[in-house]
Amino acid sequence: MLKLMIVDDEEIILAGIRDMVEKENTAFTRIAIANDGIEALEIMDYFRPDLVITDIQMPEMDGLAMIREAQKKSVCRYIILSGYDEFKYAREAVRLQVKEYLLKPINQLELAQLLKRMAIEIMEEKQSIKLETQEDGIQLETSNANIRMVIDYMKTNYM
Numbered sequence: 001m002l003k004l005m006i007v008d009d010e011e012i013i014l015a016g017i018r019d020m021v022e023k024e025n026t027a028f029t030r031i032a033i034a035n036d037g038i039e040a041l042e043i044m045d046y047f048r049p050d051l052v053i054t055d056i057q058m059p060e061m062d063g064l065a066m067i068r069e070a071q072k073k074s075v076c077r078y079i080i081l082s083g084y085d086e087f088k089y090a091r092e093a094v095r096l097q098v099k100e101y102l103l104k105p106i107n108q109l110e111l112a113q114l115l116k117r118m119a120i121e122i123m124e125e126k127q128s129i130k131l132e133t134q135e136d137g138i139q140l141e142t143s144n145a146n147i148r149m150v151i152d153y154m155k156t157n158y159m
Contacts, residue, residue, distance in 0.1 A: 002119055004028035005049035007040040009058040024112040027119035037066030044073050050122045056082045056089055067096050116154060123151050
């Protein structure tokens with residue numbers, strides 16, 4: 001239902017996060033992975049993620065530079081994953097309006113709760129946008145009732 005992109009230069013981290021997301025049965029059912037910022041930006045041309053989890057330190061293009069470029073493509077939700085607990089990274093993340101800054105190693109429960117919270121936030125925003133466009137006379141593909149039902153289900157079963 002929702003799309004997630006994971007960007008990290010460490011294959012074991014990519015596989016681990018993907019496995020965690022799939023095991024937790026979140027609303028993120030479509031997952032794309034990329035090994036660096038450049039590859040992620042190329043994938044974003046055809047895979048429009050609702051949320052991006054990215055490392056900061058990667059070859060070719062770091063996570064912060066990738067976020068700046070991805071924002072130009074209207075990709076707007078990010079979680080930074082880093083092995084570095086440095087203030088300069090956190091400060092730049094705040095400037096880029098990153099939703100969360102997680103330190104490695106990742107706590108599976110913390111990640112699961114964060115993804116579920118983000119899923120609800122994304123679906124509520126999509127619902128709001130749909131209502132606004134319907135007021136303007138524009139019809140979208142998704143159904144209000146279906147989105148509301150999924151949000152209610154997630155709140156009941158996961159929050």
